[in-house]
Amino acid sequence: MPNANEDNSSALTQVQHRAVSELLRVSPVADDLARRFRAAGFHLALVGGSVRDALLGRLGNDLDFTTDARPEDVLKIVRPWADAVWEVGIAFGTVGCQKDGYLVEVTTYRSEAYDRTSRKPQVSYGDSIEEDLVRRDFSVNAMAVALPEKEFIDPHGGRDDLTAKVLRTPGTPENSFSDDPLRMLRAARFAAQLDFEVAPEVVAAMTAMSERIEIVSAERVRDEFNKLLLSAHPAKGLSLLVDTGLAAHVLPELPALRLESDEHHRHKDVYEHSLIVLQQAIDLEENGPDVVLRLAALLHDIGKPRTRRFEKDGRVSFHHHEVVGAKMTKKRMTALKYSNDMIKDVSKLVELHLRFHGYGTGEWTDSAVRRYVRDAGPLLDRLHKLTRSDCTTRNKRKAAALSRAYDGLEERIAQLEEQEQLDSIRPDLDGNQIMEVLGIRPGPEIGKAYKFLLELRLENGPMEHEAAVAALKEWWTGQS
Known part of the structure; x- marks a missing residue:
């Protein structure tokens, strides 16, 4: 039976084989660039995450290099060589470029530090790769491969930490x-x-x-x-x-959840429940990681701490926590400088995540189904995933019943969609037709009439043109 040292040696051998294979794959581009730096009197090394990922056998087409050349010298070398060059990171010593499908970043040896009042790093350039590596964040990111000779540089034991x-x-x-x-x-x-x-x-x-x-x-x-x-x-x-x-x-709303027990006491706290919902949402992703869905899953219950009430019968309630949570989500995401569109989408999902539970017995009217689809809009698919993920009960019978109920709702949505184009619900008359029927000019009355017809459409489904005109005239008579 092999001992621990033999196991470790075997692991390192596998790591080395993976690294060699990955480095051979990128050699045509990396070695070509390195020879150009050498001809100009500078050193070049693959560094950081690129070396780590090569050792893990997962190096992509994003290559990070470090050099003793200053940014202006880097530009002189890469401009005649690269397919495209950009300078957005040059203030931090980084020049970016593209070559033969590879995204390349070349950064001058540097060190960064904050003072106690600054939000931005102060950059100073170094003269040796050892200086550069010691300033890196973690030892697994503090390895380099000098090119083109492919000399492995690992002064901080990154390879051992990677293996461990x-x-x-x-x-x-x-x-x-x-x-x-x-x-x-x-x-x-x-x-x-x-x-x-x-x-x-x-x-x-x-x-x-x-x-x-x-x-x-x-x-x-x-x-x-x-x-x-x-x-x-x-x-x-x-x-x-x-x-x-x-x-x-x-994200202070997250640890705040640790203090709360959910209403069914199925988990130690709402924090644990939220992590399970997040994982279940991830399991439902179909086209890769979805940051909007994941944020909504993580934050869907953050309104619970503020809405918790202990009822007289011993139960715990969280009435309207979805509304409160949506407002809290908007505030936190705004503070973190998320885009307005992402804030709107995530907070809307948080607000809607309980809506399905009114469907529990499968008794929704067609009108209720239409409103569900209308309110979710383009977020409907994500809402499906979030709602299904929010079921974390250990009672298999209850979980199966909830799943069947949601299957039923999705089937009804599909049926109505086929009949009525639910994803683009609009009144049966547009603004121009409303003005023509009522004989009025543009103004706030058009908006009121449009809203009336939309509610009628949601409640009753599509109407014939003559029926819509008659309903509009009857409503207008009642307005005067």
Whole structure:
């Protein structure tokens, strides 16, 4: 039976084989670029996440390089070589370009640090790759491969940490997080992306320094949080944020859920329920990770702490928590600088997530089904997934009944859709026809008439033109 050292050696051998295979794949582009840098008197190395992913056998077409050349020299080298060049990151020492289907970023050796009042990193350039690697966030991202000779550079034991699936910092975590507090959030993101454990000393530093995250801009926090949420194991990263206290500064509504028991006492708290709903929503995704669906699943119950009531019969109620939660979602996402469209979509899903429960016995009228579809609009497919995910009961009979009921609702939607084009419900008369029938000019009365006809359409389904005209005239008579 092989001993632990033999197991570790075998794992490293597999890692090395994967890395060689990946590096051979990108060699034509990487080596060509490296030779151009050498001819200009500079060094070039594949670095960071690109080396990590090569060792994991998952290197994509995004290649990160580091160099001793300053940005203006990098531009001189890549402009004649690349298919396209962009300078959006040049203030931070990064030049981007595209070559033969690869997205390439070349960054000058650098170091970054925050002062106590700044939200933006101060950039200074270094002169050695060792200086550059020690400033990286984690040892698994502090490896490099010098090109074109392909010399492996790993001064901080990143390969061993990769094999052990652990996240450590090249230096002390306190110094690393002081330089850039966003790295604390990044630790949770990489734990979620890679399914790695975070070293105890790193967790301790995250806990002790969690309030430092507040000096980081909302946009950077949002982008890092999105990467975490869109990862393969988001619950792992979210739990780390909550346990270290970071969530209290970036998404305080999440740890607040830990204090609440849901109305059926099926889970330890609403926080655990929300993580299960998130995972169940992920399991229903059909076209890759969906940040809108995942945000809605995570936040759907954040209104519960504010609406919890203990009833006289011993039950716990959360009346209108979906309405309160939608407002809280809008406020938090606005603070994190999400786009208006995304804020609107996620808060709408939170607001609608309980609507189906009025259908529980399958007694909705066609009118109610039409309104359900109309209110969901383009979010209907996501609402289907969110509603199904929100069933976390351990009672298999009850879960099966809820699933059948929702199957029934979807079938009725499909039937009505075939008959009535539910996704584009409009009144049977348009604005011009309304003006013609009533003999009036544009004005607020047109909007009122349109709303009346829309309600009539939702209630009764499509009407013949003559019937719609007669109903409109009868309504108009009652307005005078």
